[in-house]
Amino acid sequence: MEVNDIIFYIFGAITAISALYIMLTRNILYAAFALILTFIGVAGIYVFLGAEFIAVTQILVYVGGILILLVFGIMLTNRLSGKKVVSPAYHKLMGLIVAGGLFAILFKGILEANFSALNWIDKSKGAESSIPKFGLTLMTDYVLVFEIIGVLLLLALIGAVRIAGKTRKEVNDAL
Template identity: 45%
Template structure:
């Protein structure tokens, strides 16, 4: 039941996000969509992915988007509105993608997946947290690429801070 609540909430807020012209409302609708997807991840016992969803997308990307919208929302006393008015093509492409996804889901042989064939009836009792195993893997086997990625992100952050600073006019 909770899955259906989160799914409907995600679909409705995503639809509102696409159809609204007010960018601030679209940003808040994106917040509801991302939180609903994180709830679906929790229901699927993908706890690490749910935490990453909350930390990276809701905590980082969405806050950045909302600050950008709020800081630039008043230009000459006019609200920033979306200028996209071609909803016919968007609806047509979205409908075609939805039909393709429905066709794929209906014709997929999901019962033949190997991990579904080996499961027992008591699935909930066997579930364990994936955070510990991912943490051990990150700090042992792939520690060098993990640290290189963190250095690359640090350099990108320093570059963004340098670009954002005001340059003294000579």
């Protein structure tokens, strides 16, 4: 067994163990820290797969952005540790209708799109660098995944704003 294989298995073990810890722990702050470890392990696996750009993006976006917001939200609302935190759902039917309609529109658009007719695809096929090839693959084969990640980031931002708004209201009510 080579050193590269050993390091790859170490990153895989870090990812799997921290993901299991997230599933089994009841402390949300420890779960967030374990999620940071999981994302770093996945970034390490991306490096071994030759996708350094995705690994750096993984660390910058998820660890540097979303998880830091999550940890701040947890620490700001840590006063609720002794109480059961319930997140009520409002307008479930309307949310389901809007989400289903949006999914149907996006899915139909992706299926009917003729990506091979675009001029910039022909220009980037002959490129020497791997960045244009990555961009071409991302915007043709993985466009649905790219859009889902964009929606996920938007939802994380909305959730962080909502958490911060509730915390500010609680602080103002206490004063």
